[in-house]
Amino acid sequence: MIRDITIGQYYQTESVIHRLDPRVKLLGTLLFIIALFNYKNPVGYALGIIFLFAVIKLSHVPVKFITKGLKGIFIIMLMTVLINLFLTPGNTAITLGKLTITYEGIATAFSMMLRLMLLIMGSSIVTLTTTPNNLTDGLEKGLGFLKIFKVPVGDVAMMMSIALRFIPILLEETDRIMKAQLARGADFESGNLIKKAKSLVPVLVPLFVSAFRRAGDLAMAMEARCYRGGDGRTKMKPLIYKKRDAFGYLVLFSFAGISIFLGRWHIITEFFNSLYVNYILK
């Protein structure tokens, strides 16, 4: 169950998206997120969904594999939806005792859910199609200008790539510890939330201990292989822009431009508003 989290995993296959320069993918994610939060009408969302699924299709990563990652944020999504559903002021649609659901609430809740889903799926595409080393290289180069402000970009990038590499290992370990504790009669399922949280302590403590031990070992192994910070390193796979990357940028910027424009264009927004006023409210 714990292995369902797909964020930060790499899905190995050959595709255009896999071969794309990580900087393109990173900027793409950023643009995608910016676009998502700028939509004011359904046309924008529709474009966002179409774009995302086109990318997924191109990436050869099974859709199932990506949607599996949504399970991990199910609780957050549920909370967002519920809060928006009940607490948005506006025209009452349904009354449940003291709680009222408004049409505006339904609309915000729905768009929020959509945003979150697209956000998670969009960002997991990057990690699924980029090896962590590649991803870090992208960040290192893309944020290289921060070096002027004495930010140790290289070191931070290395830390991130190691964190990403250890996600599956630590998940496996968590699974193993949980099984070991279950075998000793631990109970993770019953009781209320607080009891459940408490029952996780015997899992977290050994997990942390082993994570620290791993970190120590890894640091030693890295030093033994002459790692001495980001300076003076060469790259096995240096990032060089190719033709497809320019094309990628072109597609990205046009997508972001068009979708934000259409998603916020007042004529379209007003059209949907008038639909809402004419058909739902009456």
Add this chain to the structure above:
Amino acid sequence: MDIVKTDKLVFEYIRRDEEGNPVDITTALDHVNIDVKQGEFVGILGHNGSGKSTFAKHLNAILYPTEGKVYVDDMDTMDDSKLWDVRKSAGMVFQNPDNQIIGQVVEEDVGFGPENLGVPTKEIWERVEESLRAVDMIDFRKKSPNKLSGGQKQRVSIAGVLAMHPKCIILDEPTAMLDPSGRKEVVRAIRGLNDVEKMTVILITHYMDEVVHADRIFVMDKGKVVMQGTPKEIFSDVPTLTKLRLDVPGPTRIAWELKKKGLPLPDGILTCDELIREIQKCR
């Protein structure tokens, strides 16, 4: 020429209380003199807590001697300006394969060392390919390390060290966490390095059968070198080895027991073939 040489090496673990006063001193290494020549295959045997891992960490300047000297390729490991040269000359493979693989793809991990050394991109690729070939892992170059078996992971780790073009490789119990078939794989790879590539190998282990083919063996106990010599010499002395809680290889043990019962067998039989040959001679 000596690649590795230690001169009366002493190392003490000092436990301190909150004020920084030493409360407990454990001598992990006690006047250890070990020298390794170019191209040699040296085995270091010892039971848990014999100080063999502590010794290994000195060769890579991860730990520094309390007393005495450690020389790697004629460089003093205490010399800070030579630190990275020492680490480059003495490549180190550790016990846990999961905790020493940095890359998410096999070839990227092997390239990590050369990247740190500032090797030009084109040469990194050549080194990665040649190292992966040396440990017979070239077919796995695009795979994720998480999908490999323990033995394969350990071979990747060895390739990662080889790619740095070290003068010698130190393997600190590389097979301790592997299953028997993984152990065989790794030991075969290590022997191949020594035979084919003429790489100097220092293999630290507590499995005696892994060092049967070594040129020389040092046996450590409680921080001291208690025995040294060729495998034949070492394995002839079954009683001492048993006293040091080391498992003598099966054929050696059988030969020794047979000899005790009166069969005229020579000392220091190491392999099954040798044992069979010698027994046939007895008829």
